[in-house]
Amino acid sequence: xxxxxxxxxxxxxxxxxxxxxxxxxxxxxxxxxxxxxxxxxxxxxxxxxxxxxxxxxxxxxxxxxxxxxxxxxxxxxxxxxxxxxxxxxxxxxxxxxxxxxxxxxxxxxxxxxxxxxxxxxxxxxxxxxxxxxxxxxxxxxxxxxxxxxxxxxxxxxxxxxxxxxxxxxxxxxxxxxxxxxxxxxxxxxxxxxxxxxxxxxxxxxxxxxxxxxxxxxxxxxxxxxxxxxxxxxxxxxxxxxxxxxxxxxxxxxxxxxxxxxxxxxx
Amino acid sequence: xxxxxxxxxxxxxxxxxxxxxxxxxxxxxxxxxxxxxxxxxxxxxxxxxxxxxxxxxxxxxxxxxxxxxxxxxxxxxxxxxxxxxxxxxxxxxxxxxxxxxxxxxxxxxxxxxxxxxxxxxxxxxxxxxxxxxxxxxxxxxxxxxxxxxxxxxxxxxxxxxxxxxxxxxxxxxxxxxxxx
Numbered sequence: 001x002x003x004x005x006x007x008x009x010x011x012x013x014x015x016x017x018x019x020x021x022x023x024x025x026x027x028x029x030x031x032x033x034x035x036x037x038x039x040x041x042x043x044x045x046x047x048x049x050x051x052x053x054x055x056x057x058x059x060x061x062x063x064x065x066x067x068x069x070x071x072x073x074x075x076x077x078x079x080x081x082x083x084x085x086x087x088x089x090x091x092x093x094x095x096x097x098x099x100x101x102x103x104x105x106x107x108x109x110x111x112x113x114x115x116x117x118x119x120x121x122x123x124x125x126x127x128x129x130x131x132x133x134x135x136x137x138x139x140x141x142x143x144x145x146x147x148x149x150x151x152x153x154x155x156x157x158x159x160x161x162x163x164x165x166x167x168x169x170x171x172x173x174x175x176x177x178x179x180x181x182x183x184x185x186x187x188x189x190x191x192x193x194x195x196x197x198x199x200x201x202x203x204x205x206x207x208x209x210x211x212x213x214x215x216x217x218x219x220x221x222x223x224x225x226x227x228x229x230x231x232x233x234x235x236x237x238x239x240x241x242x243x244x245x246x247x248x249x250x251x252x253x254x255x256x257x258x259x260x261x262x263x264x265x266x
Numbered sequence: 267x268x269x270x271x272x273x274x275x276x277x278x279x280x281x282x283x284x285x286x287x288x289x290x291x292x293x294x295x296x297x298x299x300x301x302x303x304x305x306x307x308x309x310x311x312x313x314x315x316x317x318x319x320x321x322x323x324x325x326x327x328x329x330x331x332x333x334x335x336x337x338x339x340x341x342x343x344x345x346x347x348x349x350x351x352x353x354x355x356x357x358x359x360x361x362x363x364x365x366x367x368x369x370x371x372x373x374x375x376x377x378x379x380x381x382x383x384x385x386x387x388x389x390x391x392x393x394x395x396x397x398x399x400x401x402x403x404x405x406x407x408x409x410x411x412x413x414x415x416x417x418x419x420x421x422x423x424x425x426x427x428x429x430x431x432x433x434x435x436x437x438x439x440x441x442x443x444x445x446x
Contacts, residue, residue: 008439009435010434010435010436010438013435013438013439013441014435016338016342017410017438018346018349018350019409019410019416029336029337033336045442046341046342047339048442048445049342049345049445050300050339050341050342050345052390052391053300053301053303053390053391054299054300056300056303056389056390056391057300057302058299058302058389059299059302060299060302060316060319061312061316064316064319065294065295065298067320068294068320068327071324072290
């Protein structure tokens with residue numbers, strides 16, 4: 001679209017003066033959001049029109065303002081319409097305590113109404129605010145966890161160790177091991193479902209002169225598509241292994257149930 | 267009397283949306299004259315014009331939440347409320363007097379559009395419009411001051427809709443140069 005031609009087409013005047021069709025209006029508003037020079041030209045014409053109207057202003061009748069005020073104040077004090085005719089916000093005829101008293105009653109009613117209205121609105125806002133905060137916190141937790149995992153995976157100190165499947169049914173598993181911070185992330189895919197009293201267990205194994213010393217790095221459930229386990233204490237390991245153990249196993253590994261294993265050094 | 271405060275437009279709108287009576291009072295003091303002039307350029311009768319002005323300000327107070335600053339300046343919004351209210355009145359009055367049943371082409375033929383409201387004040391924007399060429403003046407009068415749609419004008423003047431649209435557009439461009 002040629003924006004210069006569009007600006008000069010009379011659409012601005014037509015829009016501002018309220019003569020444009022519904023479709024023209026919608027198009028114009030979209031173009032205004034996209035072309036700053038169109039918006040500038042619109043504002044310029046509006047300003048021109050305003051100045052013109054201001055120059056040709058005519059003083060309205062003096063009592064107009066007062067009538068408008070009482071019309072505005074009617075809707076929410078219609079149940080006190082008997083006294084409303086005294087016009088609460090003007091002290092025009094405030095001669096004597098009677099008027100003052102009546103005015104203060106109305107002011108109190110008005111204040112009460114507004115307080116009530118604000119209280120309700122405030123309560124609603126508070127509620128939606130709390131909900132938003134809770135959501136934000138949940139998102140933060142998720143994002144922080146993802147960032148942490150991402151950091152480990154991308155860290156040059158991180159070694160990836162594939163844990164070879166030792167049984168046909170064993171899942172495909174990798175360990176991301178950061179030797180400098182001793183963090184271990186275990187990434188396991190497609191872990192087969194196992195009996196509910198059983199759990200998978202990840203071990204780090206240290207080869208101490210031919211004697212294998214296993215240390216548990218944590219238990220996790222089967223049947224999940226993807227698991228990431230974070231372990232903080234695995235500075236030294238010669239191998240990682242996964243076994244199937246009884247749920248909550250506190251003893252050593254059952255090597256008969258060795259599912260996966262991978263050495264850290266070849 | 268205290269010196270009235272001055273506001274910039276976005277502050278004023280914010281206060282109005284919060285139903286600040288002080289801001290509304292300021293709005294009235296500053297703009298009622300301009301809006302009254304606009305209404306008067308459509309409705310000659312003082313009393314009717316005053317009633318419309320009151321309705322307009324009551325509506326501004328009630329509808330301020332629907333004002334969207336991205337679509338136009340506050341004054342433009344108020345101006346359109348005022349114009350629409352005046353035209354509604356004009357057309358309902360015309361209806362009451364049985365004028366609405368008259369084809370508008372007659373009015374156009376006779377005196378270039380003002381026949382429906384013959385004693386109209388030549389003030390404000392109307393004064394500028396009166397400096398347009400006859401043909402353009404008629405079109406602006408019918409569309410802006412009498413609120414006829416482009417379709418209605420096309421039908422009444424026996425002109426293709428596209429032609430009406432183009433001619434009104436060029437009349438508006440001309441009008442703009444006259445205001446400047």
